Amino acid sequence: MKQIYxxxxxxxxxxxxxxxxxxVQRVMALEADVMGHEQVFVDEAGFNLTKTRRRGRNIIGHRAIINVPGQRGGNITMCAAISQNGVVHHHATLGPYNTAQIITFLDTLHDMLTNVQRPEQTRYVIIxxxxxxxxxxxxxxxxxxxxxxxxxxxKYDLKLT
Structure with missing residues (x-):
C-alpha cells in the first residue's frame, strides 16, 4: 500500500x-513595464514565548517532572519586509497583527524606501x-x-503539485 497524500x-x-x-500575467506585465520596480515580500509570523522541555531524565521507575507556570507566555508577532537587498524592515509586537499595525508598518516601510537616493523613480511591489x-x-x-x-x-495556493 502507498501513502495517501x-x-x-x-x-x-x-x-x-x-x-x-x-x-503570472500581472508579474510579466510588471517586468515589461518601463518604470523600474523592486519587489518587497512582506509576511507576519506569530509565536509563543513559552519554552519548556519536552523530555527529561529521572531515576528508573520515577517520572521525569518539570514545574511550569500556570499560564502560557506572551504571543509575539513579527512582521518583516524582505527585498532583493535583504531585510528592509522588521517589527515585533505583543499580540496579533491587525489593520492598524500593518498600516503603521507600511508607513515606516514607505519612509525607509523613499528616503533612499535612487537615480530613477522606482515602483515598489508589495507581495x-x-x-x-x-x-x-x-x-x-x-x-x-x-x-x-x-x-x-x-488569492490561491501556489502549490502546483
Missing amino acids: RVPFERNSERVKQLRYDY WDNVSFHRAALVRNWFTDHPLFTVLNQ
Whole structure:
C-alpha cells in the first residue's frame, strides 16, 4: 500500500488555474513595464514565548517532572519586509497583527524606501499573502494614497503539485 497524500480538490480546478495564469500575467506585465520596480515580500509570523522541555531524565521507575507556570507566555508577532537587498524592515509586537499595525508598518516601510537616493523613480511591489486584514479598506486606501507602492497578493495556493 502507498501513502495517501491529501490534495485539496480545488487546487487544480480550472478556476484556480486561471487565477494562477492571471497572477503570472500581472508579474510579466510588471517586468515589461518601463518604470523600474523592486519587489518587497512582506509576511507576519506569530509565536509563543513559552519554552519548556519536552523530555527529561529521572531515576528508573520515577517520572521525569518539570514545574511550569500556570499560564502560557506572551504571543509575539513579527512582521518583516524582505527585498532583493535583504531585510528592509522588521517589527515585533505583543499580540496579533491587525489593520492598524500593518498600516503603521507600511508607513515606516514607505519612509525607509523613499528616503533612499535612487537615480530613477522606482515602483515598489508589495507581495504578501491573503490575510483578511491585508484586504481591509484602510489598507486599500493606503495603496491608493501611495502611488509608488502597488500590491500583488495571491488569492490561491501556489502549490502546483
